Amino acid sequence: MKVPNYIHFTDDPTTTLIEIIESAKPDKLALLVDENTRLWCLPLLERFSADLIIEIESGEKNKNLNTCQNIWQELTTAGFSRKSIMVNLGGGVIGDMGGFCASTFKRGIRFVNIPTTLLAAVDANIGGKLGIDFMGFKNHIGVFNNPMAVIVTDKFLDTLPKRELRSGYAEVIKHGLIADEKYFEKLRDSTFPEMDWQEIIRHSIGIKGSVVAEDPLEKGRRKILNFGHTLGHAIETYYLNNEKSLLHGEAIACGMILEAHISYQQKLLSKQSLEMICDYLSSIYEPVVIPTISEINELMIHDKKNVGMTINFSLINAIGSCLFDQQVSDKMITEAVYCYGNLK
Amino acid sequence: MKVPNYIHFTDDPTTTLIEIIESAKPDKLALLVDENTRLWCLPLLERFSADLIIEIESGEKNKNLNTCQNIWQELTTAGFSRKSIMVNLGGGVIGDMGGFCASTFKRGIRFVNIPTTLLAAVDANIGGKLGIDFMGFKNHIGVFNNPMAVIVTDKFLDTLPKRELRSGYAEVIKHGLIADEKYFEKLRDSTFPEMDWQEIIRHSIGIKGSVVAEDPLEKGRRKILNFGHTLGHAIETYYLNNEKSLLHGEAIACGMILEAHISYQQKLLSKQSLEMICDYLSSIYEPVVIPTISEINELMIHDKKNVGMTINFSLINAIGSCLFDQQVSDKMITEAVYCYGNLK
Numbered sequence: 001m002k003v004p005n006y007i008h009f010t011d012d013p014t015t016t017l018i019e020i021i022e023s024a025k026p027d028k029l030a031l032l033v034d035e036n037t038r039l040w041c042l043p044l045l046e047r048f049s050a051d052l053i054i055e056i057e058s059g060e061k062n063k064n065l066n067t068c069q070n071i072w073q074e075l076t077t078a079g080f081s082r083k084s085i086m087v088n089l090g091g092g093v094i095g096d097m098g099g100f101c102a103s104t105f106k107r108g109i110r111f112v113n114i115p116t117t118l119l120a121a122v123d124a125n126i127g128g129k130l131g132i133d134f135m136g137f138k139n140h141i142g143v144f145n146n147p148m149a150v151i152v153t154d155k156f157l158d159t160l161p162k163r164e165l166r167s168g169y170a171e172v173i174k175h176g177l178i179a180d181e182k183y184f185e186k187l188r189d190s191t192f193p194e195m196d197w198q199e200i201i202r203h204s205i206g207i208k209g210s211v212v213a214e215d216p217l218e219k220g221r222r223k224i225l226n227f228g229h230t231l232g233h234a235i236e237t238y239y240l241n242n243e244k245s246l247l248h249g250e251a252i253a254c255g256m257i258l259e260a261h262i263s264y265q266q267k268l269l270s271k272q273s274l275e276m277i278c279d280y281l282s283s284i285y286e287p288v289v290i291p292t293i294s295e296i297n298e299l300m301i302h303d304k305k306n307v308g309m310t311i312n313f314s315l316i317n318a319i320g321s322c323l324f325d326q327q328v329s330d331k332m333i334t335e336a337v338y339c340y341g342n343l344k
Numbered sequence: 345m346k347v348p349n350y351i352h353f354t355d356d357p358t359t360t361l362i363e364i365i366e367s368a369k370p371d372k373l374a375l376l377v378d379e380n381t382r383l384w385c386l387p388l389l390e391r392f393s394a395d396l397i398i399e400i401e402s403g404e405k406n407k408n409l410n411t412c413q414n415i416w417q418e419l420t421t422a423g424f425s426r427k428s429i430m431v432n433l434g435g436g437v438i439g440d441m442g443g444f445c446a447s448t449f450k451r452g453i454r455f456v457n458i459p460t461t462l463l464a465a466v467d468a469n470i471g472g473k474l475g476i477d478f479m480g481f482k483n484h485i486g487v488f489n490n491p492m493a494v495i496v497t498d499k500f501l502d503t504l505p506k507r508e509l510r511s512g513y514a515e516v517i518k519h520g521l522i523a524d525e526k527y528f529e530k531l532r533d534s535t536f537p538e539m540d541w542q543e544i545i546r547h548s549i550g551i552k553g554s555v556v557a558e559d560p561l562e563k564g565r566r567k568i569l570n571f572g573h574t575l576g577h578a579i580e581t582y583y584l585n586n587e588k589s590l591l592h593g594e595a596i597a598c599g600m601i602l603e604a605h606i607s608y609q610q611k612l613l614s615k616q617s618l619e620m621i622c623d624y625l626s627s628i629y630e631p632v633v634i635p636t637i638s639e640i641n642e643l644m645i646h647d648k649k650n651v652g653m654t655i656n657f658s659l660i661n662a663i664g665s666c667l668f669d670q671q672v673s674d675k676m677i678t679e680a681v682y683c684y685g686n687l688k
Contacts, residue, residue: 073479107483107486108487134416134420140420301423
């Protein structure tokens with residue numbers, strides 16, 4: 001398994017961060033936080049100080065161009081140069097948007113991401129996908145670019161609400177389903193959330209890192225990481241414009257059940273495996289109200305993973321193995337949505 | 345001399361463009377133009393057609409985030425995907441902003457630039473600098489990324505006002521001054537604007553291409569291309585917020601006179617060379633009203649080429665040779681500004 005060389009596992013994030021910054025010799029240092037990570041996570045980085053702290057409001061709804069303009073403005077007013085560094089302390093929103101702002105400020109300054117959620121540690125911070133939402137579409141504007149460092153620790157997980165931990169865990173389960181049967185079995189044998197998170201984070205980063213190293217720009221095999229995400233993103237987008245909130249992993253858990261159903265209908269997956277997957281996911285995640293089939297179709301038209309008007313899925317052909325660029329008919333999607341309704 | 349492999353010189357831009365697009369097999373094709381290039385240049389691309397034509401208002405004042413949002417919106421509404429291609433037909437604004445929009449739409453789609461001005465052909469389209477202005481600062485937000493192709497032809501030069509041609513010519517003169525004494529002599533022996541533009545474009549692209557190939561991210565030697573630009577940019581920025589307009593090359597011509605003066609004061613350049621440079625530039629470019637020294641200092645604080653608060657210049661130590669990272673005192677800048685005033 002291939003862990004990208006910019007990943008630093010540590011039990012002592014303060015020391016690791018200070019060492020990285022000192023050897024990089026920036027002229028100025030900015031820290032991006034939201035109100036939660038400022039309150040709960042920043043105190044765990046005692047001894048670290050920045051020239052500028054930029055605080056944004058938490059939540060996916062703020063992952064947009066307006067917030068970027070505020071960030072760019074603060075960097076500009078404080079006289080940040082190409083030799084400056086930005087440290088992004090937070091979950092996926094902070095890492096994706098902070099990384100995008102750094103990658104475009106004066107055509108790119110260096111940045112360090114410190115994921116504070118399980119989701120960001122095992123998923124968002126590995127693989128160089130940066131960006132913001134636009135016109136209601138997730139990650140619609142962005143770039144591929146790697147941080148100079150990602151500092152990974154399980155020290156921040158205690159600051160997380162259980163619901164956030166559960167959300168991140170969906171990507172962990174996905175890593176087992178698409179690439180590592182034994183890992184999935186091990187997860188099933190554990191009791192959420194009493195798990196060895198340090199070990200899980202390392203293992204999941206190894207799986208994602210290996211897939212990304214093979215295909216960094218998602219021309220081919222990297223697409224297997226989209227298992228559960230084609231329908232999952234549509235559901236997540238639907239909730240973006242909805243009063244009730246749905247976290248990324250909650251949408252992906254739902255997407256994985258639907259797409260496992262499609263894998264079964266396409267005769268790729270056995271009934272036994274399908275049931276095992278659905279049972280396990282249902283034991284962790286409560287069922288959610290999903291959009292109607294016509295709403296889903298509308299939401300998927302702009303899905304980045306489409307080529308023109310054809311909708312391609314990543315589907316599993318066994319637990320621990322995944323295929324990509326699988327064309328799926330509207331009928332199959334409808335049937336999966338129908339089955340999910342019955343499951344509840 | 346090294347011409348980047350994505351540059352295509354041609355006498356028949358339509359055929360070259362159609363061949364490039366056909367072999368790239370996009371699912372959709374957008375064309376970005378402004379009102380001028382739509383009227384004067386697009387008709388020269390007979391037989392070429394796009395699925396979507398995006399027209400923006402011409403001029404540096406529109407090279408901003410608002411225009412980008414309009415471009416991204418039009419691409420989104422027309423269902424553009426990662427397999428789509430954008431063709432940017434225009435000068436530096438169209439190439440820089442269109443390239444930035446393409447490079448960030450869905451984390452990057454392919455784009456082809458067709459420079460229609462001398463400035464864009466010899467400068468803006470070589471070297472992968474893309475971006476927009478922000479908070480009054482030039483190219484403050486952007487990325488480094490290369491087009492899949494740049495189609496270079498002198499066919500569009502006839503559509504240019506003479507003032508635009510003269511503006512682009514400043515970068516040509518700069519190429520001689522920083523890297524090729526014989527080229528500068530040849531330019532001096534010609535009569536502007538009756539010149540062999542095809543030959544000049546090829547030669548200038550060769551000089552810029554070689555410098556960029558050596559140092560694509562401008563960590564070192566690429567900085568020599570900034571000769572005339574440290575003060576030139578300050579003057580250009582000053583005019584951005586001014587009623588009177590000043591074109592990029594007009595500001596750079598003025599910047600080169602000022603920075604040649606500084607080169608002389610720093611005892612890098614002989615008096616004879618300084619006079620030769622000033623005489624030639626003054627024979628092509630009318631003197632302009634420049635900001636006061638305190639305004640210049642304020643404008644330069646955020647210049648991208650600064651490291652922290654130190655202002656570094658690229659200075660010539662002979663005609664055809666340039667040094668970078670030369671620290672210059674406020675006093676020297678003041679003196680150069682004073683000399684420029686006397687020159688008028």
